[in-house]
Amino acid sequence: MDFINEIVHPEGKYAADGYAEQVARRGVLDRAVEALALARAKGVPVVHVVVGFSPHYAEWPVRSPVFREAKDGGRLVLGTWATRVHDALAPAPGEPVVAKHRVSPFLGTDLEQLLRGLGCDTLLLAGVTTDLVVLSAAREAHDRDYEVEVLADATAARDDARHAAALTVLAATATVTTVAEALEG
DSSP: OOOBHHHHSTTSTTGGGTHHHHHHHHTHHHHHHHHHHHHHHHTOOOOEEEEOBOTTOTTOOTTOSTTHHHHHTTOOBTTSGGGSBOGGGOOOTTOOEEEESSSOSSTTSSHHHHHHHTTOOEEEEEEEOIIIIIHHHHHHHHHTTOEEEEEEEEEEOSSHHHHHHHHHHHTTTSEEEOHHHHHOO
16 A cells, blocks of 8 residues: 555655655565565455545645645645556556545545455555554454454554554554565465
8 A cells, every 4th residue: 555656766755754765674665575476376356555636636635734745745646656556566457556535545435345346354454654554444444344464564654663653553453464474375
């Protein structure tokens, strides 16, 4: 979730806020690539989630501190390089890409219908940021009766403290695991 250029690529506008450094230092893209390859090889459905807004920002949440800089900074415009999934994790043909306009991947999207249609009952979550999209997705998936596993080594936040705090909170509604534990064997 939200492995988009604007956040994880070193040239992305949000990357400069610490995200790209955390992703690189912790090897998060490598772990996410590994998770994606293992899931595809096992026939596990893969769904990509990206955050963004139309060029006129009609969906932009005016009162959101999270997205405050998006409109004024020309950030997170859907259909541009900024909101494209990083090349290392590019969607394969047939893999759905869900666009969201808020932190939650469920709010205002067809994600739940898509997951139900794919027959999913367990979600393996990876993404940036741990304290926002991953935490939100895990809580909402839990409340929708999915089994939830968070691939901790394929997630990152702006800094270590936020990442660690989010993992602690996530443990209440999800199994916090690793790519290897969840997908190998």
